[in-house]
Amino acid sequence: MIKNILLTFVIEPKRQVLTLLLVILSQVVFAQKKISKQELTEDFVQLKGQLEKLHLGLYYYETKEDFEKRYAETIDNFPDSLTITEAYLALNSFVGGLQDLHTSVLFPKNYFPKDKNKALPMVIRKKGDKFYIHLNGSTDSTILRGEEIISVDKIPVKETFEKSKGLFGTDKANQNSKNFYAERYFARNTNILYGIKDSMLLELKNTKKDSIYFRKISTELTKNSNKILAKRYKNINRKNLNFKIVDSLNHVAVMDVVSFSEKGNKLDFHQLRFNKLVKKNFKAIEENNIKHLIVDFRFNGGGLLTNTKRITKYVATNPFVATDSVRISKSGFNKLFPPYLLPNYIIGRMIFKKQVDGSFLRTPNRSNKPSKKHHYDGNLYVLMDGGSYSATTLTIGLWKDMNRATFVGNTVGGANWGSFAGQWKDLKLNNSKFKVHIPLMKLVHGHPNKTNKTFFVEPDYYVDQSFEDFIRRKDSPMDFVLDLIKNK
Incomplete structure (x- = not known):
């Protein structure tokens, strides 16, 4: 864990951010199981206490007064007993009210036979x-x-x-x-x-x-x-970091970036495979004299922050930082760097500086330099949508701040300023046994030019798939970009 903290600052990929969707498909087995109002209320008290200690975004999108009001109203509306599904919906609705997709509710794995x-x-x-x-x-x-x-x-x-x-x-x-x-x-x-x-x-x-x-x-x-x-159906799946030339005459290529976490060897802690594939792609871009590169970030829910830097260095024109700052609560810091593990605690105090409010702050001490080898200086186009989240939002926002690309599609899922992510605690509730995925850090994106003024990163061209293109299985945003290139 310490190695991850020092080198990567993990931002949750879509398969983790949306874990609740992947693990809750069998609650029918437990449809008859009940939990009392008293038991669920005790779980809410436990949850509230941990949120107040750990979550730096607790009152970011709503006031403390509104949070307390929602909390009281939710508990007051509990019936005498609830099914597991009813309890989940009540808990999920309350957690969802924090307006942070990184904070989610999960069922225990043993609840759901495959x-x-x-x-x-x-x-x-x-x-x-x-x-x-x-x-x-x-x-x-x-x-x-x-x-x-x-x-x-x-x-x-x-x-x-x-x-x-x-x-x-x-x-x-x-x-x-x-x-x-x-x-x-x-x-x-x-x-x-x-x-x-x-x-x-x-x-x-x-x-x-x-x-x-x-x-x-x-x-x-x-x-x-x-x-x-x-x-x-043919070609329904997109392979991560797939690279293909789509127009050799006009030197146009597409690179799919489905995730910033590459699957492979479980011991590949530093995601060296991702780094290798990105380097391979930009080498191919250079060798084929690609003048127009389309990077498809659609439905990319995030991944490792380190990998956003690895891809950005090939297109950045100037040195850059991915995060302006990383903040962690006192309780979160003690969880990640427990004082009883003295070497780890000392490392934590070296990279995080304690603040007056008790939180701990880390600011980058050096910037990332553009790659000299296989660097791409041609025209760049980005495809984006509501599923572009977390590390992907960070990357798109960073490239927009650089004025480095033309952006096509729809509004991204994450906030442009940053997110509550990095590292997590999975809080297991005592009675219901639900787990609540609580982010421990606040990451502020590095945007020195302040180019983008909107709360969410918006495209330069809003393009949705038309009904006619849907019937013909044509990719409207991709076709729009190809037309832009042809008409340049």
């Missing part, structure tokens, strides 16, 4: 006020892509979608981010709200025939629906 994690095997997309089948991962191949989905088990999809938005405590209640996750995780959100079922009744509309029909389909384990999707 053979019970079934879900609706459909991926949907919202176009206007309607919802459509984007990908069909069910065994029923007669349900066609592009058909409108009206209801699931007689509950309107629009109603479920609106409820789903309440499951995400996005930064400063970022609505674009809420919409993004409510759409992308619709199947899992349905399980959270209504429980897991063996089958579901879909109300569908064939848009070509303008006819409505009903179809009962089996829910599927994720691994099974993924196999079906892979066979049924």
Whole structure:
């Protein structure tokens, strides 16, 4: 842990930020389990005490008075007993009110047997006020892509979608981010709200025939629906750090950056594989004389701060710092650098300076220099959306502050000023056994030029996928950038 603190300052990747979506698919097994009002109230008291000690963003997006009011009202509204699902929704709603996506609620892992994690095997997309089948991962191949989905088990999809938005405590209640996750995780959100079922009744509309029909389909384990999707559709997955030349005549290439944490050897603590792949890509960019580079940051929920520096050094024109400051609470500092481990405590006191309010502050003592080898000075384009969060928001904001790229897509998920992240404590509540993922640090992004004045990083060009392009499976933002390049 100390090595991570000194060298990387971890910013949670999307698969960790959204862990709650990955682990709560089997609460049907526990639907009959109850927790009393007294027990859940005791858990809330425990949680409140730890939030006040550890979370530096507790009163950042709401006042202390509003927080106390929400806390009291939540407890007062508890019935005499609650199911595990009801308790989760109450707890998640309260934590979501902090308006920080890095702070989340998780079920204990042993609550959810793998053979019970079934879900609706459909991926949907919202176009206007309607919802459509984007990908069909069910065994029923007669349900066609592009058909409108009206209801699931007689509950309107629009109603479920609106409820789903309440499951995400996005930064400063970022609505674009809420919409993004409510759409992308619709199947899992349905399980959270209504429980897991063996089958579901879909109300569908064939848009070509303008006819409505009903179809009962089996829910599927994720691994099974993924196999079906892979066979049924081509090119549905983006590989991290994939590089390809899309227009050799105009020297245009695309680099996918799906995560700032590269999977691989578990002993690769310093993410050397990520570094190796980034270097390989920029070497290829240089060798192929790429003049226009498109970096796709869409649906990248974050990763290691070190990796944001590793990619930025190849495009930065001047020395830069990724974070202006890193602050940690007194209790958080003692958790990471316990006094009884004297060597670690001494290291912590060397890199963090104690402040008057009792917190500890670290400011960078040196900047990161642009890479001399394989440095890219050509035209840079960034694709972004509501799923661009955490370390990705930091990177996009940094590049915008540098005036280094043209930004296309939609508003990112995270705040431009910084985030509450870095290191975490998973607080296990005594009675319900839920875990609350609490960030221990406040990271302020390094923006010396103050180029961006908006709270969230906004694109230079807002481009959403049109319905026509959705039907044809065309990437509207990508096509927009390619047209920009051709018309230069």
